[in-house]
Amino acid sequence: MAKIDDVARLAGVSKGTVSNVFSQKRPTSKKVTEKVLQVSKELNYVPNHIARSLVTKKTMAIGLMIPHRKFFFSMFHNQFINGVLLEASNYGYRVLLDMIPTGEVKTPSLASYPIDGAIVLGPTEEDDRINLLHQNEIPFVTVGRIINEGIQDVSTVNNDNKGIIRYICEYLIGLGHHNIMFLNAGDRMTVGIERMEEFVRVLEEHGITVQPEMIYSKPDIHSDEYIKYGYDETMRTLKSHPERVTAIIADDDRSALSALNAINEAGLSVPEDISLFVICGDLTMMHQVRPALTGMDLQPSELGVQSVRLLMHKLGVLEGEYDNNWTVPSKFIERDSCAPVNKT
Amino acid sequence: MAKIDDVARLAGVSKGTVSNVFSQKRPTSKKVTEKVLQVSKELNYVPNHIARSLVTKKTMAIGLMIPHRKFFFSMFHNQFINGVLLEASNYGYRVLLDMIPTGEVKTPSLASYPIDGAIVLGPTEEDDRINLLHQNEIPFVTVGRIINEGIQDVSTVNNDNKGIIRYICEYLIGLGHHNIMFLNAGDRMTVGIERMEEFVRVLEEHGITVQPEMIYSKPDIHSDEYIKYGYDETMRTLKSHPERVTAIIADDDRSALSALNAINEAGLSVPEDISLFVICGDLTMMHQVRPALTGMDLQPSELGVQSVRLLMHKLGVLEGEYDNNWTVPSKFIERDSCAPVNKT
DNA sequence: CTGAAAGCGCTTACAG
DNA sequence: CTGAAAGCGCTTACAG
8 A cells, every 4th residue: 555655755745744745734826735645646646545544643443332242232222223323424533343241351462452432331330341431541431321430521322211210110100001011220330320220219208109020130141031021020010910910011122012912821912901102112113013012112223323522522522611521312102002991 | 551662571481572573474482472461461562453463464354345335235234244354354454344335436535445355245247346356367266157248257156046046947847836926036036036037037937928917127226216126017917917926036034015005905925825935034034924935045144154264265365266156055944934725 | 835854663684 | 472662644832
């Protein structure tokens, strides 16, 4: 590959000038610009990104750190990634995808992380990824609130977890449901914790007795139970508390489908016998399943977009005031899976 | 951040020695090694990845280029990415995710691509991404065969598209189906082309008249029809050729679900009236839908793994003989959506 | 608007 | 096993 010296020589200018033609950081005369561009084209020259990074101290890449289970991530991640990618490209940033199993951080080849900033999805308490970033002085944004004593100035993009669960509960209570089973997110995630608190609070506000045996939290992402989450729990609850469940809130489309199958296999129907509400499901799937599922659109792609935008602020790419905490609104989508409680 | 000079000075050794302690490319005495490591820890030093890249000419990153539609990619991509990520990390490689809309290649900030190699998913004829890579002399592997006159030595990982469609057709024919509707992949993708050829061939081999009006190809990924693919086509065919369809082959879970809904809305049932076969669906979804869908597991994650492995061979990371073309086997999964043709 | 020179933080022959 | 020095391919004050 041609390098800057080759172009400079052939164009009869200095390296600095060639550099300026490409970076546009200092003006170059039209004549020189054209000459340089022409020679560059002939030589098939493009500035070496690495060499540039070394001096500018910018890699023009951000890291996207997603906790994952071997061979699996969901539509939420899917759309989130899409949002990140799309928005990052608007600022000329590339995205380095890292799906580090939580708590298993390794720095490949023992070298620094070649990114300018990072987005951390689904932070947990005592998250090694965050400690690593903090230690390496890499600015980052978390998606989902974090609790970490040692780190201040944490920037976070989030859904309004409490508002969402309150909305759902009041919607179901409004339909007459008092016996609500809750397939929550994991209890180590802040999202799970926040939802749970609010779930209990709303029920109590409405004078409804909270039934702990009808509240579940998603198994750890590394466990085998993770994928099947929803089926066994629903089956068990339907058997042990036959008339005690009239509505189920499921964490995602997967658990919602699992619950739906359990309900059907138990000889019951949605929404006639049991209302089913999915918090975060793939839109297409929610729409295509029968009955089409009523649920919340958490707008994961928007979460991705906003997290990039916040990070760009922290990197100084985006100027102006900004808030370190950004809440992405959710959309309630009413379909066919929830109905007034069956009073027979 | 501390740099190599700081460590060298404090440890009382030369930069070269510090370098060797970390790179392990030349032996260092135990005593020196320990001293360097200790000082490094104190100073929180890690080698600068960029500076290293500049001289080694290796970025230790590969690019993953996925054609995409705004805010959307499928479980196939999902699993494929997972496979790539997992396998790449085995060799200490990071993954730069690029979801360039096909035919819209842009080099961010007009600089070279900081990757050692690339994996190109779903190449089309006249694919700009491939031309760009070729021009930049970046080794790459395609997933799905390509036709490009100007480029030799193309490495490809692929499913056995023809074998798959043959298997499916003969399975359905074996169940007595002669009127098979085919919701194929896009006709600009080699996968779609290969399948189509074989579909026609197999039917003809069995003396079955091919009905062109029952063969569809997935709309372009950029069109609005892309997402709804399957519903309208099925509806239309069911209406215009009432008794002419007894089986449907769908390209993916999305189109399969669309077809399923159309079938149900037309007052027909799967598999009693129509058998439904999905070529490439998310395993969980195929399993959870009712009826559970019979289909093929294309093992996208394995495609990812093998494409990385092939790329590592091309990069010289993996030694030994290798074949420039690798076929990933598919798995037939029989569930409840296909049945012998209903002879009423 | 342009050039000459120093420097980004490493690795790598070369010499010992 | 270790060191001194050159060099990777750019950008950036500095000077004009």
